[in-house]
Amino acid sequence: MKVLEVYHLQKTYRQGGKQVQAVVDVSLTLAAGEILAFLGPNGAGKTTTIKIIAGLIRPDAGSVRILGRDPHTEPGALVQVGAVLEGNRNLYWRLTPLQNLEYFGVLRGLSPKTARQRGLELLETLGLGEKGEVAVQTLSRGMQQKVAIAVALLHQPALLLLDEPTLGLDVEAAQAVKSLIRQIAASGRAILLTTHQLDVAEALSNQVAVIERGTILVQAPTQELIRQFASAAGTYRIELEQELDPSRAERLAQQGVEILSSHQLRFRGFSEALYQVLEILKPLPLLSVKREEADLTHIFLKLLKREKKQG
Structure with missing residues (x-):
């Protein structure tokens, strides 16, 4: 089942009196249970594309479908999206992990009771059961990243957007987060992963898409792409x-x-x-x-x- 379908996106900005094409032609597809590594240098168009997918900005042309629904005309489609776009900075650091989960759960339409119940379950699943009542700012970076992912998963979205999920983590924490990402995909969710750590992309992804100057250069299964380039x-x-x-x-x-x-x-x-x-x-x-x-x-x-x- 296709969770994400993106066809021929285009987006142009005016900057200093000039037209700047941030996205020229982007098409992507992502199925349930797949991890797509979305790769490209800085300024290639990744962030703009992800913001379009997340419903934050409208494209000039092209379309986005999440489980067949357009997030730009059907706000209900965004219920199927969870995002960790700025690492653990999408948390309130003075609140506890459980308080964060309860707050964001209610914000996304869950009842306080459901938000608390799911929050407790996620914290246990992620090995953070004993950390639910301590301030987020006292946790390690790896734990903070797990809490951020838990917040993104709380409303049980079909599509998860992850931006640099292992950046700045030590080896042990990075391994724990990678293992978590694999578990999330195995549960049937589609994951769009952006990272500059290409070893992480290779270890996690089923599919790879490379963007440069606003255009997709290639999208292919990771191992198939590696075989194609093996001379x-x-x-x-x-x-x-x-x-x-x-x-x-x-x-x-x-x-x-x-x-x-x-x-x-x-x-x-x-x-x-x-x-x-x-x-x-x-x-x-x-x-x-x-x-x-x-x-x-x-x-x-x-x-x-x-x-x-x-x-």
Whole structure:
């Protein structure tokens, strides 16, 4: 079931007497249980697109559907949206987690009793049951982020918008939040995730969409996109046990080998050519020869580079 459908969005602003196209052509789809990583450099149009989806600004053209309903003409459609767009800053820090949940629950149409009951259940589910009555400002950043996500989930939306959910968290807290995001998706909710941490995007997402200059460059399943960019001519990292001598370094450079350090090399090419590199290194003892796989960071940078060349 399609939870989010976005078709050919456009949005132009006037800035300093000039027309600025923030969104040129954006189309996205997101199904229940999926996590879509929405990636792009600063100024690419991500924030404007998300604000349009969240009903905060109207597009000049194009359409948004949340479970088939238009959030710009049917306010009831926004009941199906939960958002953590500014990290844990969407909380009242002097209130307790439970007070935040009760307040925002009533604000979103729940009865005080239902808001409290669901709030208590969410705090238990998120491992915050013992923290329900302490001020949010006394909690760790990871706990604050969990409370912010709980507030976004309180009214049981079908679509969750998450902006940089692990930014600034330590390793343990980041792992806990990532695990929570997977659980939320597994419960059947669709998640639109924006982040500059591409390792997080790769670890969590089912789908990836890359935006640049207001236009979607690609939307595809994450692993399929990685396979598409995995060239038959691989990239190999070679680690030596002893220091590389100048004579071999010169010969290797002629073969296109990148000298990373006196003990590490990188070679891009087919496996047949790799054996020629190893022949030059012979009989130096090797610690490892490892093929580097394509990842989202590599793909993201490659797509942006291609777009700049075409632009």
